[in-house]
Amino acid sequence: MGLLSDPNRRRALTKLLTRLNAPICVMCYLAGVAWFMGLAFEPFTLRTYMSENAMGSTMVEERFPAGERALATGREFAAHKKKVGGMPVDWLVKTMQSRGLEVFTQSFTRKLPFPDENKERYMVRGTNVYGILRAPRAPRTEALVLSAPCSEGNNNNQAVGLLLGLAQYFRSQIHWAKDIIFLVNEHDLIGMQAWLEGYHHTNTTGGDWSPLQGRGGSIQAALSLELSSDVITSLDLVLEGLNGQLPNLDLANLFYAFCQKIGVLCTIQGKLQRNDWDTTSGYSHAAQTMMLMVLKQASGRPWGDHGLFLRYHIEAASIRGINSFRQYKTDTTTIGRLLEGMYRKLNNLLERLHQSYFFYLMPSLSRFVSIGYYMPAFGLLAVILLLRVSFHLWDNRGFYFYLTPSSPGVLSILTPVVISHMTGVALYTLPILSQEMAVQHFPVSETEAVVLTAIAIYTAGLALPHNTHRYGTEEGWRVLKLVALLYLAVLLGCTALINFSLGFILALSLVPIAAFITPHTPKALSAAIMVLLSPGCTLLYCVFLFQELQETPVSLQDGWMLFLSVISQGILDHALYGSLVYPLLALLIYPCWLLLWNILFWK
């Protein structure tokens, strides 16, 4: 590394970097975006392949015959559900017992921090019913889970019917090596959370549940089934889990392999696979699928009941039956055979699924982008921050700016840092704490109160910082900017490692302002750009983009309402399941953005 140790060459390098800093940064940004968009281009992606040998060559025969009977059971379940007005616990227990399972129930109660208006619930009280198929001659050390939610209204009855049908069929087979747990959970994710916490005897979010009586050892894999019609046209695979965690890619491969084998149309993000990658429409289709995945992953919320399993290192996915207006229909027997095949293969596992990727993006179900391919896109964005650090650190001759001890710089930046973080803490805590007060004083519901308080604090934060300092110096804002740049680089780097999509989206919006903001830019224009690129506005764009990609565009008015509900869902996800996106945004990203805001208004 003579380049850095040799003063002359070092000087040449730094000169190059400082002189061409802005063009290099712009190039990097454009290259990063281009790289990201290129990921969806099929020649640049890899074809999926089964890495796990235990699931590979051992093809199994699927013989599940009882689809019609499963549907009948589903109808019976629906009738009992209607009669009881919720989970028909007694009926389920009896039915599972008659199928030769060991049946247990778990009751739970949960009080939400504020009413959930999307699902209309506040005080949640429910019961999970699960039956364990004990594998013959197995010592209860490993288990697989098949779950179906007991949803409101007429949804998912067929899923429960099929689950019971599969239970009966599996019970008569001898070759199970792992216990299979058939779980019917009430109140979707809340019930699932209660069950998982009960199973692992943890309590991360302060729920109230009764302890579980029966267990099957460590759970190796789980599938959640959602099925609302007797015939379906395609099956959709949902992978995105809590905090953007994804199951091992082999689970997706397994699903895809069986769809191919049995001849079921399968989709991911609700989008079919297309073969015309060399046309524009083919590329944009793949890009849309990938963008949908990125947006879903960035949201950090579980997109199906499987999403909570991932925390416990259990590979899980949701399979959703979709009935659209296509000609090609698949009946329940076929779905049963598909699930049978998947469980037989999972049963063959000798180790946990670990061979394949955990970090990937999927432009289609048969193609994937691994972490090695997508990380450079983020890297190109992140390097801008470091380039700007170098720009502010070195002068044109290649020497460091030395901070004189007498300069007020280091101390003066302490105030804005502390104040912006205090604002972040307020944004994190106040909405829920002050909801009662807000409801008393304003004519709004609790949920609206929480969301509007959050937005109010967010906006109020903009007004705060520029009053905090009086003796701003040239050096002062440089130091502050250096700190902000490094802070943002670390933050985004860490976020991208855990949840690439979130890190990338934040980098897209925050890196440009972080790179070019100084007190000397035109105030009004810069302020407008900054606000437009702030995390809150990014969220708004994401909402619109998501709707656009899903081919359900919304008007501005509806988009705004959706934006509000997304905020409330984010706060709820954090309170109920421990999603980290809301605290990350409120406690770290937003204060960091406020620091940049502060630089703009440095006197």
Place this chain on the structure above:
Amino acid sequence: MATHRCNIFMLAFVLCGLTCVFVRADIQDTNHVKAAESGAVDVAPKTNIDASLQSTQTEDQTQAPEEERHWEAETNPADAPSDNKADHVHDTMQNPNSPPAPSAKDQTQEAAEEERQWEATAVKEADHVPDTMQTPDVPPPTPAKDQFQEELVIRPLHSGDIYASFQFRTLWDTDFLRGSKVSHYRLFPKSLGQVISKFSVRELHISFTQGYWRTMQWGQPFLPSPPGAELWVWFQDTVTDVDGAWKELTNVLSGIFCASLNFIDSTNTVQPSASFKPLGLGNVTDQRFLRYAVLPREIVCTENLTPWKKLLPCGSKAGLAVLMKSEKLFHSSFHSQALHFRPVCQDWKCKSTVLELRQTLNVVFDLHTSGQGKREWSLFKMFSRTLTEACPLASSSKVYVDVTDNPQGELFELSPTTPLLSQVVVLGDRRTYSVYDLTNQATFGQTRSLNMLLRWRAAESGDMLRPLLHGERYVAGYGLQTGEIHTLMYNNHPYRAFPVLLLDTVPWYLRLYIHTLTVTSKGRDNKPSYIHYQPSKDRLRPHLLEMLVQLPPNSVTEVTVQFERALLKWTEYTPDPNHGFYVGSSVISALVPSVVAMDTNSTRECPLFSSFFPCKEESSYFMRVYTEPLLVNLPTPDFSMPYNVICLTCTVVAVGYGSLYNLLTRTFQVEEPSPGLAKRLANIIRRLRGVPLL
């Protein structure tokens, strides 16, 4: 008839011995006994209705509840005048139906009688016969020199499954212990006999189990065993190098049984202080001569069954062993084969000892997979074979079918019928069995083959009595750093507390935080009266935790302890590290109050004169419960990418660290223009002189 009688005789003996053994374990620590006493007193109020009844009869009687007396009797067996008590026992044996005289003296007599029972094995003098035997007046036969007995017990389970338990017993009348060389083998397997005499083994218990016994569905097994392989051995006290003998023995046994017993080493061997006491004769209870090891991962298959069958005198050619067709035995819910070797009394007087080899095989056939969902079982359906003869070498060969729940045949139909019935108290419950004697040709009937058929009349069988004790274990928490082991012990007895001994063996790579050990029952702290903890040593020995805990009636007792997952060296990982690492079953040993003794309100039909005082002999029975093994994931490196890892780390170290270190430690100076020739020369001279340069 005589052999049949002898069979029951032995069964009773085993029970008695088991109980006695457990009690002796307690005697060692008077502490726990005291605690147990006090515990018993605590829960007494509900239980001593009969005790108070007795106290109204005898004024000078102590008010102490039954349990206390019971324990006292066990703790000091020495005080009892044993000679006349022996007569007493003999009396009851002669006239089993005579009611115990309800006098003041009776109390002491009863207690003493009990002492007598506890003492029985210790003095090697007499054996105990339960009074439920049918023909008690026939004197016991003098056993032949070597003897072989075989039997099969079939118990229809409430879940619809069926439980078949084979027991083969070979008695070997030899005495290699006193140094005499043995060269002649008649019935006893030579391969095993040589091993036992070479390593001076006093007792050897080995079991191979595939599956987990579902106590809540199936009730209690006759002989419990943990999933995987379990081996425990008592060596003679003449053995000096126990560890060496143990190591060699496991390797030899590994060869005999085609099992991975050679994986037993110091990291999974323990010496339990109280949980595993000798089951045979002899009073050496120094744990130095005991070794106990479990291999929870061991898979049992036909390769283990074949050598096991070869140890039988008839092999699998004749007798009950023809039923052991491996394709059927392994098409089941549970399969356990075991071998128990121990010294027992030779005869009635117990003047000398013989060596007993007991081979057992337990199978549970599943209603749904083996039975096609139909509640109809036959020997042929279970084993795809029928019985045609007894083993010619066997002195007794019997098939028992449990018909306790079916006295009038209203639940199921058993064909062919047999006139022979036998009543045995087994595991604290009075059971009735139909007996088929294979030595009797009439059993096989016209077709010359016996194929018993059990056909249910009703689809549902009645509710099962909940097992009084069962255990459960799981790992709590998530992530790969820490975790918590929870062990749940259920006491389902409605009103009686009893103490249990919990034995936990945890491998060293789970570092137990023993200060986090908590024992709670009914939401309150339950202080164990005895704790024996031996910390682990990395790569040398496992954690051993033994506790005596009093289980309150109708309660769940939860034992939790936190642990940290160790990071192993990369060669220490198994070939499939992502499967997880096994932790063997906990062992819960207990004296459980008997169901027969629970039956104080005379729900059963029995003569009034026999049912006033609860029968002391049956008041509790020894039981061992194994929890499920655990599968724990340890932090595992990604072995599939060693090349990448090496490249990456090398690059990071070389480039990143090197240059950064360089930058941090060097000081940069502006170089001066190169000096003139004169100065350079001067410098050379100065360097030669060793003077600082210009």
